[in-house]
Amino acid sequence: MAGVAAIIGGGVIGAGWVARFLLMGWDVRVHDPDPEAARKLAAVLDNARASLPGLLDVALPGEGRLSLHETLAEAVAGAEWIGESVPERLELKHRIYREIEAAADPGAIIGSSTSGFRPSQLQEGSARPGQILVTHPFNPVYLLPLVELVASPANPADVTDRAARILTGIGMHPLKVGAEIDGHIADRLLEAVWREALWLVRDGVATTEEIDDAIRYGFGLRWAQMGLFETYRVAGGEAGMRHFIAQFGPALSWPWTRLTDVPELDDALVERIASQSDAQSGARSIRDLERIRDHNLVAILRGLKGQNWGAGQLLKAQDERLRPEPGDLGRPIESLRRAVPLDWTDYNGHMTEARYLHAFGDATDRIMLLIGVDPAYLARGGSFFTAETHIRHIDEVLAGAMIRVETLVLEGRGKKMHLFHRMFAEEPGGDRLLATGEHMLIHVSLETRKACDPEPELAARLGAIAEAHARLPRPDGVGRSVGRK
Incomplete structure (x- = not known):
């Protein structure tokens, strides 16, 4: 659940925290006395907006509101999460905590990005030591999921657990370090x-x-x-x-x-x-190296995601947390909404032919899941195979653009499932039609690999959607083949 985060210190790590919280839907307040803070923060956010959405196969939440504040007290007042990312000087951190405690909600979590200090050191002299934890991330914070979460005996268990839930909610992996130690684990x-x-x-x-x-x-x-x-x-x-x-x-x-x-x-x-x-x-400039690093990390992490392994398994779980409910199944179904990732583009700079099919395939998988082709159904030996596909490439789309697929079920009788997808680019001036995909699928037995009737409950769900969609206007392109106008 999104809330309000305050980030104290907008350097490399602090700006990364800002990007992670902001792009996951949190309102973020920033306090940094550096006169160049706004410019530096904008550069990090540009990189994060270009890379983070491509990690996920569903749309990110609406971006939160960002505000920069002259005073620390103004930034932390009412914030649920307060991230401290000031330089590694213990006396400076202690002074910052005293200022935070004077203005912050007593229930707020204060997470320090320190790479070496123990939480008990950070808590020395604090009026409310139980609020202060180590939450040590890795650069770039908006892409790398690891956070070393370190508590001391002064931290109540519910505070540590709540911190872990918040970090998980923004797509990170909180590693609870079992004992205080200089430098933590990593x-x-x-x-x-x-x-x-x-x-x-x-x-x-x-x-x-x-x-x-x-x-x-x-x-x-x-x-x-x-x-x-x-x-x-x-x-x-x-x-x-x-x-x-x-x-x-x-x-x-x-x-x-x-x-x-x-x-x-x-x-x-x-x-x-x-x-x-x-x-x-x-x-190469630092900005160029950062972009190269980010693109490589996206590719590696998406590769791991395809294998449902390690950090990729974490991304799959975040997909499911962010995936919206299907809405009214009697209307065109929003079967896919996501950003175009960096690795979906070609030498022309736009989405490749194969990725149009990839997106339509994901949309078809979503429809199959909605009608009941889930892991249990597959385990019982039933599924749909695609028998024929026709795609019209109408317009181009670039990396980072938000795309949406709407699906009509044209037929859902017997062994057949006939789908028509329309892909749109979501733009400020209105949606732009990018492509259509028409797909005929046949229900099969996974044991014999031959056509067979679906289970009655699935057939009824599919038929009900097809009957409702039959009353909707048929969009342009249904039934078209190559070369015909």
Whole structure:
């Protein structure tokens, strides 16, 4: 359920929180004394609006209202969620919390983006320590779902649970860290890799680009979908994790790494790292690199979504939370409404031919679900197969555009289901017709793979919708074939 969020600090992480809450329908108030805050925030929002909607196969909620506030007190008054994303200085955070507590609702959740401080440290000197939690995200916050949710003994369980529900509601994965520890979980793992990488550069073993290639072309892709332990479990083969540990465990005592020692970040090492990084990435601006990163993350996450695995499983669950009810089935049925994702476009810059069919196929699947072709029905051995399809490509549509499909059931008797889809682009000046799709489907037995009658209850639902739609005007294009006017 959307509410009001206040974000204190509009830097990289704070702006990411703003984008995540705002695009998930929350009203967001921002306080940041930086005179450039509005410009920087607008740049992050542009990137988020171009990428986040493409992660989901349903439309996002209506965007919330964004407001920038001169004073912290004005921003936090009445807010349900207060996100603190100020610099990592404990005395500064303590001062900010005192200001928040003086103006905020006592029931508000105060979530800190700190990457290292423990919640008990943040709560020192607080009048209401139970409000303050660690909610540590990862950049870009509007795309990456992980939030390390860390509580102390001062936090009531219901506060932590409510924080988790809010984070889940905006499409994130709250990882409840069971104990307070400096750096939480993820940053401690990242620090270990970072230290070793610094030594590899310092000792002249590898360049920054070689280290990045080792990660992005190798184990980084494995980690993105299985993490560390499950990856190693698979590496153990049929014998599993025990075999892996028995085989590779002794290597942990070998002097492969220098993790027990930290290199001094002297001027020479800083210059070496900076110059190698400039050579590796300096030809592109930060904004270009952010867009490349965002497009790649969308593609990876959508790929995982297609497999219903890891972060992709989370996206599927968010689809279902945001999917609207079908409304009056006696009218043209809104069978699909979504943004055109980045990976649906081609060299012409518009949606590919295959994706028109993809969208119509998703619309057909929605109709099938509405009439009762659900997992239980499939398990009983019945389904529909498409026998014939005719698509008219009427106009083009670009990435990021909102599309809607309306469906008429032209026939629903016996083994046949005859559908007519119309796809529209939703635009401020009015809807624009993009394409039509006419599809004939035949009910089949999944056991014999041959045509058969549907179950009586499904047949009755389909027939009732077809009878109601028969009274509606027939849109242009019904019955058309290639070359005929």
